[in-house]
Amino acid sequence: MTIEQKIIDAVIDGVRALYGAELQPAQVQLQKTKKEFEGNLTVVVFPFVKMARKSPEATATELGEYLKNNAADVVAAYNVVKGFLNLVISQQAWIALLNDINKEEKFGFIEPTDDSPLVMIEYSSPNTNKPLHLGHMRNNLLGSSLARIVEANGNKVVKTNIVNDRGIHICKSMIAWQKWGDGATPESTGIKGDHLIGDFYVAFDKHYREECRQLAEQFMAEGMNEEAAKERAKQEAPLIKEAHEMLVKWEQNDPEVRSLWKMMNEWVYAGFDETYKRMGVSFDKIYYESDTYLEGKEKVMEGLEKGLFYRRDDGSVWANLEAEGLDEKLLLRSDGTSVYMTQDIGTAKLRFQDYPIDKMIYVVGNEQNYHFQVLSILLDKLGFKWGKDLVHFSYGMVELPNGKMKSREGTVVDSDELMDQMVNDAFEASKERTKQVDIPDDEARDIAEKVGMGALKYFILKVDARKNMLFNPEESIDFNGNTGPFIQYTYARIKSILRKAQEAGINIPESFEGEVELSEKEVELIQKLNGFTTALRQAGQDYSPSGIANYCYELTKEYNQFYHDFYILSETDEQKKLFRLLLSKNVAKVAQLGMGLLGIQMPERM
């Protein structure tokens, strides 16, 4: 039983004994004592004042006296400030807590069992016409981290990806390749497949805009006003017509188009795989829209028969969501083809066939908030039991210091380039510093990979996902402050101490049984370590990787202050030395666990 639980139980007993009232555990507010006051944990007694019919001070004092007498193994002393009952926890209790933490290899984690709920998390969801950029990175990092956090809270997790592999966008790349590709392949050009396709997409757009410009001029010469001319040119440019024709052929299963489509998609997937691998992102099951969009149609027709939806005179199918406070929503076009919503319904159907899903989490940008509001209602109406409370894990945009990312203006930050840059910078930075330690080159590369990627991941994940965030490339490379490398650095130093201790023949005990007097900082660190469990539960509840990130920072920052005050290995008191080594070891362990949840690896030295 943890210290907190013991106190909560004792408070409940105390309130019953003193005031004859029955409390629920959730009603006991227990928090860490503020630095300015004496004590470690604080009970907020305001909620009990009414039951006690006494002043907050008198209530707190009575309760404090009760705790001191009835939970003496934990509560060593108490003091009262207004309605706050500050408790001083006994040293033995802290040492016992550290021993408990040390015992558990995966402290704070809950292992999923067969009965655990199954949570499916969808993230990434790329289009196959261009390489991944910074916005996708936020998605992938949030999604994969979320999957780890949800799993660490005792759920079974299936990570899934829905690839948007069909549609007009991929046709554009295909047309461009046919026209100007000259048979280029990733092998022949040495260009990564997703980038190659992206280049053709850009080429299409360039030519298309040129055509539009010329056509619009022509229309204007014929007397059309500028706006109308531009609009018409957009529709009638030969290139866009060709792309539409190709899309129709694709839908009709034209063998030539299909085989080109397949080949080009394969290139893209090979490219994505590389990027995913480097990011440390993976999936248990990948769905393709080319497989699911027809399923959605079927499901919509089913709903139509049941009277959930209705058909308009032009043949289009709609859902009326006015009862739910929303608008009407199109589900099938008048020509019978499916829209985005239809595809998501189809994907949901296939997923439910494949897995007994209890909860579904979609990691998708906040521009889709409305879409998911609608999807939730539709899935519920169609009888998916997890539809109603599906989670749209919605995240904000990534902005750059000079504004938003616009692919046209070339202000998009490419994932691959960014990762290269981060790792290179980490490598250069470490070369500059490294004086005494001679690390072989290949290990230095390995460390730079961890540090550079750690810097990037941490920078993105520490921010509350809902908020738009500012990505400043220069600042992310600054390894000071609340950054991944700072945490990694602290970890590496602890590892260094532990190595030196081992070289000196010191064995760190599995359980500390000696006598030491704990300093305030040591108590705080133990408390902080223990707080990992709370942080993890909270993160699991709120779906917030940022909570874990900020916890890791606080822990290592706390340790850093400690580190500078104590020279552990030159400590002459053997018991104290052992205790501090054990404490350090657990700081490293918990930091590693926490950062692991963010997908960040810790270097043994750096």
Added chain:
RNA sequence: GCUCCUGUAGUUCAAUGGAUAGAACAAAUCUCUCCUAAAGAUUAGAUACGAGUUCGAUUCUCGUCGGGAGUACCA
């Protein structure tokens, strides 16, 4: 117009309804005989505005004002 999200130091981020709102960066001043100075110590600096609920509000509710997104037979 309507809907959703958001507003905290110069900047980037924190804070289960709890005490004097925390950090980091930038600025100023110190500190390397010591397990990794990618560090530490000190100083200065913020809840957009107005009501309401409460013993107590950055947090919850309602207005006002900023910022973002959505509101397509695009995905």
